[in-house]
Amino acid sequence: MTKAEEILGHMKLEEKAALSIGATAWTTTSIDRLGLPVLTMSDGPHGVRKTPEAGSMQIEALPATCFPTASCMSATWDVESVREMGRAIAEEAIALGVDVVLGPGVNMKRTPLCGRNFEYFSEDPFLAGELGVAWIDGIQSLGVGASLKHFAANNQETRRMTVSSEVDERTLREIYLPAFEAAVTRARPWTVMCCYNRVNGTYGSENRHLLTEILRDEWGFDGVTVSDWGAVHDRPKALAAGLELEMPGPRPRRAKHVVDAVGSGSLDETALDRAALRIIRTALHAAEAPKGAPFDAKAHHALARRIAARGMVLLKNDGILPLRAGGRIAVIGHAAEEAHFQGGGSSHMTTTQVDVPIEALKGLAGNAAVTYAEGYPADETARPDLIAAAVADARAADVALLYVALPTYKENEGSDRADLDLTAQQIKLIQAVTAAQPRSVVVLFNGSAVAMSEWIDGPAAVLEAWMAGQASGGAVADVLFGVVNPSGKLAETFPLRLEDTPAYLNHPGEEDRVRYGEGLFIGYRWYDATRKRVLFPFGFGLSYTTFAYGQPRVSAAEFDDTAGVTVSVDVTNTGSVAGDEIVQVYVHDRIAGLVRPEKELKGFARVHLEPGETRAVSIPLGFRAFAFFHPGHGRWVTEDGEFDLLVAASSADIRGAATVTLRSTADLPTLLTVASPPADWLADKRGRPLAAALIRELVPALKPVMGNQLEEGANGLDPVLPDFLLYMPLRDLLEFAAAVGGPDPDAIVARLETALAAS
Ligand code: BGC
Numbered sequence: 117m118t119k120a121e122e123i124l125g126h127m128k129l130e131e132k133a134a135l136s137i138g139a140t141a142w143t144t145t146s147i148d149r150l151g152l153p154v155l156t157m158s159d160g161p162h163g164v165r166k167t168p169e170a171g172s173m174q175i176e177a178l179p180a181t182c183f184p185t186a187s188c189m190s191a192t193w194d195v196e197s198v199r200e201m202g203r204a205i206a207e208e209a210i211a212l213g214v215d216v217v218l219g220p221g222v223n224m225k226r227t228p229l230c231g232r233n234f235e236y237f238s239e240d241p242f243l244a245g246e247l248g249v250a251w252i253d254g255i256q257s258l259g260v261g262a263s264l265k266h267f268a269a270n271n272q273e274t275r276r277m278t279v280s281s282e283v284d285e286r287t288l289r290e291i292y293l294p295a296f297e298a299a300v301t302r303a304r305p306w307t308v309m310c311c312y313n314r315v316n317g318t319y320g321s322e323n324r325h326l327l328t329e330i331l332r333d334e335w336g337f338d339g340v341t342v343s344d345w346g347a348v349h350d351r352p353k354a355l356a357a358g359l360e361l362e363m364p365g366p367r368p369r370r371a372k373h374v375v376d377a378v379g380s381g382s383l384d385e386t387a388l389d390r391a392a393l394r395i396i397r398t399a400l401h402a403a404e405a406p407k408g409a410p411f412d413a414k415a416h417h418a419l420a421r422r423i424a425a426r427g428m429v430l431l432k433n434d435g436i437l438p439l440r441a442g443g444r445i446a447v448i449g450h451a452a453e454e455a456h457f458q459g460g461g462s463s464h465m466t467t468t469q470v471d472v473p474i475e476a477l478k479g480l481a482g483n484a485a486v487t488y489a490e491g492y493p494a495d496e497t498a499r500p501d502l503i504a505a506a507v508a509d510a511r512a513a514d515v516a517l518l519y520v521a522l523p524t525y526k527e528n529e530g531s532d533r534a535d536l537d538l539t540a541q542q543i544k545l546i547q548a549v550t551a552a553q554p555r556s557v558v559v560l561f562n563g564s565a566v567a568m569s570e571w572i573d574g575p576a577a578v579l580e581a582w583m584a585g586q587a588s589g590g591a592v593a594d595v596l597f598g599v600v601n602p603s604g605k606l607a608e609t610f611p612l613r614l615e616d617t618p619a620y621l622n623h624p625g626e627e628d629r630v631r632y633g634e635g636l637f638i639g640y641r642w643y644d645a646t647r648k649r650v651l652f653p654f655g656f657g658l659s660y661t662t663f664a665y666g667q668p669r670v671s672a673a674e675f676d677d678t679a680g681v682t683v684s685v686d687v688t689n690t691g692s693v694a695g696d697e698i699v700q701v702y703v704h705d706r707i708a709g710l711v712r713p714e715k716e717l718k719g720f721a722r723v724h725l726e727p728g729e730t731r732a733v734s735i736p737l738g739f740r741a742f743a744f745f746h747p748g749h750g751r752w753v754t755e756d757g758e759f760d761l762l763v764a765a766s767s768a769d770i771r772g773a774a775t776v777t778l779r780s781t782a783d784l785p786t787l788l789t790v791a792s793p794p795a796d797w798l799a800d801k802r803g804r805p806l807a808a809a810l811i812r813e814l815v816p817a818l819k820p821v822m823g824n825q826l827e828e829g830a831n832g833l834d835p836v837l838p839d840f841l842l843y844m845p846l847r848d849l850l851e852f853a854a855a856v857g858g859p860d861p862d863a864i865v866a867r868l869e870t871a872l873a874a875s
Contacts, residue, residue, distance in 0.1 A: 190243065327357050561588070699723065
């Protein structure tokens, strides 16, 4: 018997019920008599937000490093950096006495309007999954737990506690769940946090399909499921569905509901026992990790700066960047004095220190004369005077640097953005300054895509700096002056207009239902399929150097799906400075039984290259790189056939392709019935011979009435049915044939069913 089982064995029903609900805002119940320790949780995800008192929901927290938010981290495409950051966060959690950090957030960026996109990685499930795995690996390697959130289909903030995400099973499996699946099966997070919203009508906290059937039974999750803070509505129902820990607490009335439900028999006590056992196990496990050792705040600030610089994306550059030290620099924009480096809401941190962007810039600008103009106020007020002053500074300078931050009131946890635009004042400011000074650089601070059509032609360069943590000011200076060669690439598409975005007609929904009408087609999948032009494509980012790609090579031209294949390519730095390139591999299925996106990201690698250096990059592609979720079979399947492996510098910049042939090893049961049309029978491996023989058998009866509508098949043997017969339920075709002298339908149905069962 394990220690956890022993503790459970000594617990009263009331104690187990109390343990299934937090003791305070951030902790679970401890029981001294049994040696059960407390488990302490804190937000997440880009640093530790530990409140001074365990019970408090206050925003002000103990100082800790605010690392780059997911908006920036994801653009690094760098699992090593993310892992390193995870380890650093774990060190801070240990110092602050935190057992579980509430992150990472691997929800998909379904729409750029989601107010919480800055906490999420990507519009692509594969990329989000790889980064989520790295984050969890990093933090848990030091004995601190992660809480993977928000499970699942939590893709908007509007009415987030009541709205139902209406999403079909295939889309759920292929788009909204894979990042969770990768994280759970590969990184084994200690806890998984359910979402506030409903999924297909059922709250995340009561969703048995998600919490039990998929998470536990399919993916083998053996940690604790925890509610988002306040996501539980009916405690016994949530327990029965597989939600083990309700947060926050205490909620004695809820505990009583659990006791009563067990008493009345409406809740099986084994569900409560399972929940309690998992919580006890996790609390005991957490207690093994030593706590209290201080962390190195300076080193972590430096790490935050390095990672921030790696995630910044150079969107436009006519050659003005990197800047040279000296001369006259006009720094413009409120965000140059007051850094905008994190978002509002539960992830909001109290920092150890914050770089003042303009000071960091001066640190690298040598003897340059640097002026400052505010440019725009912190709110929406129109201030032509600020624009006039900024223009005057810009005119008098050799270069103007505009630091433009999307205000927190526009992009925040708890609500969605209304549009993709900067503020009216900011747009006017950029237009006026760039008209007066063509040598202008716009640096953007925001958590997700913004529209730029109104001003993008003005500046000579645009740097997307995201919400990049407390050291972002230094990181921007590093990139502007070329101390760091920018290498980040977009983890989300930047559209031209809101109207072009995939969820435009289905966000934020109506009457508390949001229909995921675009299905599989979010992000670049949508822009590929609809051939819509975008501002900047997924995977895009410039560098101060250039890279050439060789011809892709494959480990096998033909392979079994279970074996997979590896694609390799030589990448050369053809410029004069060192840099990192992010190589992407997309898979295109040439012919598929179900509708599939034109291409999907299935592998990537980040490679560092000195000038002139060439390296071979190898990217393995396994079963899932080729499979799709078949809703009929309820599982991932592959089909025989040809696939193009597209080696790319961005989703819109394919540098080479190799075609491979996959052999599917699946032996799937047939889904045919006598209600399926002959067309489906002919397309099915098992049905085809039966249907072909049957059609030949029906021809003598059909021929006199159908005449030449019954064409000879291509091989001259199989008669081809006209579409109206081909797409009739098979048993109706039999009735039709019987009416004109064909064989007895009942006998044939019985024969076909027997043959199918035996095949
Ligand atoms: C957020 C979670 C967060 C929790 C605790 C909720 O409002 O959705 O992401 O971890 O609060 O602060």
